[in-house]
Amino acid sequence: xxxxTFNINGINRRLDNLLAWLKAAxxxxxxxxxxxxxxxxxxxxxxxxxxxxxxxxGEPRWNGVAILARDAEPIxxxxxxxxxxxxxxxxxxxxxxGGVLIASLYAPNGNPRxxxxxxxxxxxxxxxxxxxxxxxxxxxxxxxxxxxxxxxEPRDIYPTRSYDENALVQPESRALYQRLLDQGxxxxxxxxxxxxxxxxxxxxxxxxxxxDAGLRLDHLLLSKQVAxxxxxxxxxxxxxxxxxxxxxxxxxVTVRSRE
DNA sequence: ATGGCTATCGCGGATAGA
Numbered sequence: 305x306x307x308x309t310f311n312i313n314g315i316n317r318r319l320d321n322l323l324a325w326l327k328a329a330x331x332x333x334x335x336x337x338x339x340x341x342x343x344x345x346x347x348x349x350x351x352x353x354x355x356x357x358x359x360x361x362g363e364p365r366w367n368g369v370a371i372l373a374r375d376a377e378p379i380x381x382x383x384x385x386x387x388x389x390x391x392x393x394x395x396x397x398x399x400x401x402g403g404v405l406i407a408s409l410y411a412p413n414g415n416p417r418x419x420x421x422x423x424x425x426x427x428x429x430x431x432x433x434x435x436x437x438x439x440x441x442x443x444x445x446x447x448x449x450x451x452x453x454x455x456x457e458p459r460d461i462y463p464t465r466s467y468d469e470n471a472l473v474q475p476e477s478r479a480l481y482q483r484l485l486d487q488g489x490x491x492x493x494x495x496x497x498x499x500x501x502x503x504x505x506x507x508x509x510x511x512x513x514x515x516d517a518g519l520r521l522d523h524l525l526l527s528k529q530v531a532x533x534x535x536x537x538x539x540x541x542x543x544x545x546x547x548x549x550x551x552x553x554x555x556x557v558t559v560r561s562r563e
Numbered sequence: 564a565t566g567g568c569t570a571t572c573g574c575g576g577a578t579a580g581a
Binding site: 313314317338340341364365366413414415421453467470471472505507508509510519521551 | 566567568569570571572578579580581
């Protein structure tokens with residue numbers, strides 16, 4: 305079973321890129337972020353024609369997340385992150401596919417910092433930690449996949465000082481990510497590549513892709529019940545170099561079928 | 564400190580992203 309996450313940065317603007325990658329990579333489950341489309345603007349027909357069932361939550365201009373399943377219909381278990389009914393952002397969806405509970409999440413960026421956006425980032429990620437604790441306690445296979453908007457360690461960003469004040473790299477942000485790992489979740493990309501440099505995002509500006517000036521922001525966290533079935537994990541970097549690409553590349557894991 | 568790119572919405576320029 306291959307499970308992927310991809311911050312698509314506008315699903316309609318980038319539908320051709322997405323369909324080409326689906327055909328080439330053949331993932332069984334895809335978590336998408338930054339749809340940038342209202343619910344009714346989601347290209348459901350094209351996704352279905354590609355062989356995928358889909359569930360999603362949209363929003364007029366920003367955010368928006370989805371879960372796709374090859375030859376299957378995801379069974380929705382949540383369409384928002386619990387903990388704040390006043391939070392209207394479409395940043396979280398959760399569904400069961402093939403015996404695995406999948407969460408597709410798009411954490412707030414948090415810039416500029418300090419300020420209300422940074423406060424929202426920290427509060428949202430605290431809510432994610434609470435939801436993750438509930439899911440972990442179920443002792444079932446779970447994958448938390450998406451754009452966490454946190455660079456876990458200094459080696460997960462290219463050598464630069466320009467991000468020193470950025471919300472993505474702050475000790476507070478990193479401590480939140482560490483608390484998720486401390487619950488028992490496995491960072492699949494890091495687990496499979498303990499010493500490599502891994503990036504999933506390259507800014508459009510200043511030739512950051514051409515210079516490989518990237519950041520690791522997109523993560524797949526596996527509950528113990530999935531981690532012990534982990535076979536491989538990687539980033540489809542080539543996708544970032546395609547014409548009209550998203551500024552993120554897809555990341556994915558493969559796991560053995562249930563023992 | 565700013566600008567640098569790209570997106571939506573909608574037709575100019577504001578706002579967000581990271």
